[in-house]
Amino acid sequence: MAKEEKPLEYQHRIRETKGVAQRLDLDYLKRPAVLAVLRARLIWILVGAAALACVPLVLGIGGTKRTLSNGPLSRAHGVFEGRCEVCHSQAFRAIPDASCERCHDGAAHPSKPIDTAKSNVTPACVQCHVEHRGKVLLAEVVSGNCTSCHANLTSHATGVKLRATEVTAFREGKHPEFSPAGRRDLRPMQLNHAAHMPKEPITIRGMKLPMKCDDCHVMDRNSADYAMLPVTFDKNCKSCHSRELQFDVYQSLGPDAPPSPHTKDAKLIQEIVANTYRDALARNSALLIRPLGRDLTPQPSAAAWLERVTKESLDYLFEKKCTYCHRAESYAVMMKIAPIAGRFPEPTPWLQRGEFSHRAHRAVECDSCHSTARASTKTEDVLIPTMKTCLPCHGDSRASLDRCSECHRYHNRTIEREKERRPTEKLVGLLRLPNSHSGGSQ
Amino acid sequence: MIVNRQQSRWAMGTGVTSAIALVVYIVYSVTTPNGPRGGTFMGLFFASLGTGIIVFECILGLRKRYPASRLGKVKTWLKAHTWLGLISFLLILLHSGFRWGHGLAGALMWIFAIIVASGIFGVVLQNYIPRRMTELVTRETIFEQIPTVIRGLRIEADERVEFVTADLGLEEEDPEYVHAGGVKQYFDPAQKKSAAEKVQAVVERRKSSPQIELEETAREALRAHYLQEIRPFLTDRPISVSRQLFGARESVGAYFGHLRTIMPVAAHPLLRDLEEMCEERRQLMVQKKLHLLLHTWLLVHVPLSFALLVLTAVHAVLSLRY
Numbered sequence: 001m002a003k004e005e006k007p008l009e010y011q012h013r014i015r016e017t018k019g020v021a022q023r024l025d026l027d028y029l030k031r032p033a034v035l036a037v038l039r040a041r042l043i044w045i046l047v048g049a050a051a052l053a054c055v056p057l058v059l060g061i062g063g064t065k066r067t068l069s070n071g072p073l074s075r076a077h078g079v080f081e082g083r084c085e086v087c088h089s090q091a092f093r094a095i096p097d098a099s100c101e102r103c104h105d106g107a108a109h110p111s112k113p114i115d116t117a118k119s120n121v122t123p124a125c126v127q128c129h130v131e132h133r134g135k136v137l138l139a140e141v142v143s144g145n146c147t148s149c150h151a152n153l154t155s156h157a158t159g160v161k162l163r164a165t166e167v168t169a170f171r172e173g174k175h176p177e178f179s180p181a182g183r184r185d186l187r188p189m190q191l192n193h194a195a196h197m198p199k200e201p202i203t204i205r206g207m208k209l210p211m212k213c214d215d216c217h218v219m220d221r222n223s224a225d226y227a228m229l230p231v232t233f234d235k236n237c238k239s240c241h242s243r244e245l246q247f248d249v250y251q252s253l254g255p256d257a258p259p260s261p262h263t264k265d266a267k268l269i270q271e272i273v274a275n276t277y278r279d280a281l282a283r284n285s286a287l288l289i290r291p292l293g294r295d296l297t298p299q300p301s302a303a304a305w306l307e308r309v310t311k312e313s314l315d316y317l318f319e320k321k322c323t324y325c326h327r328a329e330s331y332a333v334m335m336k337i338a339p340i341a342g343r344f345p346e347p348t349p350w351l352q353r354g355e356f357s358h359r360a361h362r363a364v365e366c367d368s369c370h371s372t373a374r375a376s377t378k379t380e381d382v383l384i385p386t387m388k389t390c391l392p393c394h395g396d397s398r399a400s401l402d403r404c405s406e407c408h409r410y411h412n413r414t415i416e417r418e419k420e421r422r423p424t425e426k427l428v429g430l431l432r433l434p435n436s437h438s439g440g441s442q
Numbered sequence: 443m444i445v446n447r448q449q450s451r452w453a454m455g456t457g458v459t460s461a462i463a464l465v466v467y468i469v470y471s472v473t474t475p476n477g478p479r480g481g482t483f484m485g486l487f488f489a490s491l492g493t494g495i496i497v498f499e500c501i502l503g504l505r506k507r508y509p510a511s512r513l514g515k516v517k518t519w520l521k522a523h524t525w526l527g528l529i530s531f532l533l534i535l536l537h538s539g540f541r542w543g544h545g546l547a548g549a550l551m552w553i554f555a556i557i558v559a560s561g562i563f564g565v566v567l568q569n570y571i572p573r574r575m576t577e578l579v580t581r582e583t584i585f586e587q588i589p590t591v592i593r594g595l596r597i598e599a600d601e602r603v604e605f606v607t608a609d610l611g612l613e614e615e616d617p618e619y620v621h622a623g624g625v626k627q628y629f630d631p632a633q634k635k636s637a638a639e640k641v642q643a644v645v646e647r648r649k650s651s652p653q654i655e656l657e658e659t660a661r662e663a664l665r666a667h668y669l670q671e672i673r674p675f676l677t678d679r680p681i682s683v684s685r686q687l688f689g690a691r692e693s694v695g696a697y698f699g700h701l702r703t704i705m706p707v708a709a710h711p712l713l714r715d716l717e718e719m720c721e722e723r724r725q726l727m728v729q730k731k732l733h734l735l736l737h738t739w740l741l742v743h744v745p746l747s748f749a750l751l752v753l754t755a756v757h758a759v760l761s762l763r764y
Contacts, residue, residue, distance in 0.1 A: 033585075039741055067549075
């Protein structure tokens with residue numbers, strides 16, 4: 001009989017230190033940790049990828065240079081996008097002025113010939129005109145570039161004759177009053193704005209008053225700043241003041257007598273008046289026996305009649321008619337200067353240092369700025385607004401309209417040749433169109 | 443690195459340095475007509491400081507590779523790495539005038555931002571996860587040993603289940619490795635042979651017939667539960683069904699509570715052991731998850747840092763060139 005074996009006793013699981021330790025493999029330290037290996041491989045992959053990505057950058061292959069740009073170029077320089085060396089002509093140096101002067105004229109400061117001061121140091125172009133800031137106008141420089149000198153002008157320039165040498169902002173007390181303030185208009189005219197723009201409506205010589213500003217002051221829409229076209233007699237005054245040119249003092253020429261031309265050439269006027277009477281006499285010899293005013297005596301000859309009528313017509317014209325608008329010492333004085341053209345030079349802008357754009361202000365009523373115009377009775381009244389007029393919009397509005405470059409220019413544009421050049425001339429040698437490269441080696 | 447009161451001096455130093463840098467920047471930006479830019483003297487000054495710190499940050503790995511070096515404690519280096527890293531990002535922002543930049547500069551800013559964000563994320567994890575792991579994983583083991591421990595659990599479970607089911611017909615490969623707990627030494631070869639024969643005899647008896655008497659239906663039920671649900675969980679990569687079944691401590695308890703209800707009392711000791719092993723396996727699963735969470739951010743932080751170093755060098759040279 002086989003001996004019956006007892007079943008194996010089931011040992012309950014005991015988790016003691018030795019048992020736990022025996023489950024571990026001591027060789028694990030010799031094997032690289034998965035995460036560490038993965039990390040090391042990723043380092044090499046990414047470093048390699050970064051280095052590879054930089055190769056075209058360093059070699060300047062294709063358009064990769066664009067990625068080095070720290071911002072888009074201004075609109076005017078957009079054609080040079082990706083062609084860094086056009087401006088960055090010197091390695092590891094700031095952009096030289098010569099790079100800018102290939103297209104643009106160099107700096108000429110002060111900007112107006114009336115300013116004779118000379119700055120001690122001429123800043124580099126890029127110091128004020130900062131590129132790579134997107135589609136901005138490079139001409140709109142930050143005021144700090146101006147005030148860095150103009151806040152204490154005497155220490156930055158020699159020969160300073162400006163009244164204000166400490167200009168820090170377009171604010172009361174920080175910017176001088178405009179130069180026309182306190183001045184008088186000494187041009188020999190007798191213009192009365194108040195008479196042309198009475199408060200109550202009235203009709204004179206068939207003209208309904210008050211007139212509007214743009215009846216006389218018309219903006220030139222072909223100019224960049226909508227500069228005011230000059231007020232001329234023929235365009236702006238003749239419709240009402242044509243009788244001021246009537247010289248026929250004795251009514252010899254009848255109701256259809258032609259007026260004198262409105263010209264500064266007194267000699268020409270003399271000739272035209274004389275010729276007009278000569279022609280009239282040739283057509284109608286009966287003029288000789290017609291009384292001349294209160295003088296009932298017929299003239300002895302045609303020449304005598306012509307001389308007298310011409311002289312007295314001219315006297316009448318110059319002494320009675322012209323002086324309706326023009327202030328003249330006497331006809332005799334005027335006649336000494338023949339022709340008189342050039343005696344009174346063409347008017348110069350009142351704001352000689354600033355640049356005012358009527359275009360930018362075309363949405364504003366004239367009265368808003370020229371507030372004294374309607375009440376002005378004298379020609380000598382200067383109707384240019386004062387600084388106080390501009391401040392509500394430009395100085396204190398915080399609308400970023402108080403940049404110096406809004407009104408002032410740094411460069412003396414009058415001596416620049418840039419505007420004389422053809423646009424294509426500036427870009428020759430700089431702008432190579434992509435088509436010109438196709439198939440060629442660079 | 444644990445952020446605690448011991449680091450208050452570092453935090454204060456970082457705050458003061460940042461404040462000084464900001465004051466200098468404000469003065470510089472107010473006095474510069476065209477605003478702060480990277481290419482100005484002060485812009486390059488901030489860039490130099492920032493880049494110097496970035497280089498220092500990158501050599502932390504080198505310092506760790508030589509733990510016995512006299513160049514300060516690794517712990518100090520790690521603190522400096524963390525706090526100076528924050529300052530370096532501020533310095534680079536001051537260098538760029540708080541502009542993100544385009545092209546290469548923009549890419550550098552993005553990479554740097556990701557590095558800094560991942561670093562901060564890592565510090566937060568290092569302050570949270572170890573504590574959490576202590577709470578959740580009482581059976582923690584060395585991370586690299588987790589597969590070995592799971593294999594040991596699986597073999598042990600097979601042996602114990604064979605007390606009820608006899609041979610399960612499963613063959614487990616037995617790789618050679620050096621057991622940490624040591625090996626019992628026999629000076630007499632005959633004694634060693636005898637011990638091996640005894641073990642072999644026990645194995646053979648266990649495989650030949652059930653050692654715990656149960657009804658046939660209960661035995662088959664246990665075999666089925668073990669092979670279909672418990673054993674698949676005791677593998678390196680348990681299937682999703684098993685992970686859901688034993689996903690929480692309560693789930694494990696509920697599963698084996700149910701088994702104890704349907705199984706005779708004689709099987710209960712075995713079920714208790716299996717429950718313990720499943721719970722240990724579950725904890726190892728949690729440990730693995732937390733460990734990966736704790737270290738995976740380095741896969742972003744470190745490689746990107748070295749890529750940043752390369753790109754920064756190129757950016758510096760080419761920016762100065764133009």
